Amino acid sequence: MALAAARRLLLHAGSRLGRREAVDGARRFANKRVLVETEGPAVMKLRNPPVNSLSLECLTEFTISLEKLENDKSIRGVILTSECPGIFSAGLDLLEMYGRNPAHYAEYWKNVQELWLRLYTSNMILVSAINGASPAGGCLLALCCDYRVMADNPKYTIGLNESLLGIVAPFWFKDMYVNTIGHREAERALQLGTLFSPAEALKVGVVDEVVPEDQVHSKARSVMTKWLAIPDHSRQLTKNMMRKATADNLIKQREADIQNFTSFISKDSIQKSLHMYLEKLKQKKG
Numbered sequence: 001m002a003l004a005a006a007r008r009l010l011l012h013a014g015s016r017l018g019r020r021e022a023v024d025g026a027r028r029f030a031n032k033r034v035l036v037e038t039e040g041p042a043v044m045k046l047r048n049p050p051v052n053s054l055s056l057e058c059l060t061e062f063t064i065s066l067e068k069l070e071n072d073k074s075i076r077g078v079i080l081t082s083e084c085p086g087i088f089s090a091g092l093d094l095l096e097m098y099g100r101n102p103a104h105y106a107e108y109w110k111n112v113q114e115l116w117l118r119l120y121t122s123n124m125i126l127v128s129a130i131n132g133a134s135p136a137g138g139c140l141l142a143l144c145c146d147y148r149v150m151a152d153n154p155k156y157t158i159g160l161n162e163s164l165l166g167i168v169a170p171f172w173f174k175d176m177y178v179n180t181i182g183h184r185e186a187e188r189a190l191q192l193g194t195l196f197s198p199a200e201a202l203k204v205g206v207v208d209e210v211v212p213e214d215q216v217h218s219k220a221r222s223v224m225t226k227w228l229a230i231p232d233h234s235r236q237l238t239k240n241m242m243r244k245a246t247a248d249n250l251i252k253q254r255e256a257d258i259q260n261f262t263s264f265i266s267k268d269s270i271q272k273s274l275h276m277y278l279e280k281l282k283q284k285k286g
């Protein structure tokens with residue numbers, strides 16, 4: 001379904017579904033895969049079990065929720081986190097990129113671009129409370145934030161691991177990685193597909209702070225309070241100054257990027273790599 005049509009549908013549904021309601025004293029609205037609490041600092045919780053993979057539906061709901069928050073002038077900042085225990089997000093949904101047709105790949109990629117552009121250029125303060133594993137697209141979500149707090153659990157890893165899957169992170173994932181950790185670290189981490197432990201992620205600058213697991217949300221809230229003390233107009237103009245060129249780089253070649261992705265992911269060799277990776281995930285489970 002085209003994004004515009006899906007958005008119309010969801011926004012319409014949102015006027016019923018997403019109407020602010022009092023639930024246990026908290027104001028919140030929810031789609032199926034994203035819960036948003038707007039009491040105190042707004043919190044967006046991904047809840048697409050088992051692993052918060054970013055399916056087309058999840059991406060669309062995420063984008064719509066973000067749009068609704070952006071349109072609410074009383075909301076200046078959002079904490080992004082997960083409701084799935086031990087998983088922040090497993091990244092893009094592999095089943096959206098495997099065994100489908102080119103039209104589906106193109107539609108999916110358009111929605112990935114849309115979410116990234118919205119998150120990366122959001123006027124709101126975004127703080128991620130990374131309470132679980134955060135590979136590839138999961139890391140991408142966190143990198144879009146203005147500040148990243150990660151739970152100190154060595155089982156949780158974060159990074160752009162695409163090369164391990166036999167696929168290649170697109171140039172805008174790479175640009176954001178370079179902006180965050182510098183060229184040399186990004187060059188090495190992208191080629192190796194490094195998944196950093198929290199301590200390593202802190203050392204290279206993938207995250208800004210690592211705290212005991214039970215403090216990840218309270219720390220994110222205190223970070224938000226500090227950022228909220230800065231006047232919006234100056235912070236927003238500064239953010240825009242820092243990020244605009246990177247976002248524009250994608251905006252000026254969105255169609256070409258969709259075509260590149262579609263032809264890349266449709267290749268037999270790439271589909272084979274994804275098949276092997278999915279099998280590996282299954283075997284790990286069994």
Ligand SMILES: CCC/C=C/C(=O)SCCNC(=O)CCNC(=O)[C@H](O)C(C)(C)COP(=O)([O-])OP(=O)([O-])OC[C@H]1O[C@@H](n2cnc3c(N)ncnc32)[C@H](O)[C@@H]1OP(=O)([O-])[O-]
Nearest residue numbers: 051053090091092093094095133135136137167168281285
């Ligand atoms: C060019 C494009 C750029 C690409 C960017 C990306 O983000 S690429 C994405 C790169 N992402 C990665 O490389 C992350 C791959 N995932 C992992 O490493 C682990 O799942 C985990 C560490 C996130 C959670 O470990 P855990 O032991 O808690 O959980 P588990 O492992 O037992 O999985 C449970 C079920 O979820 C399934 N499933 C998992 N991920 C995905 C997915 N992305 N999608 C769809 N499904 C996924 C898994 O197959 C299994 O299904 P089953 O058998 O029940 O039908």
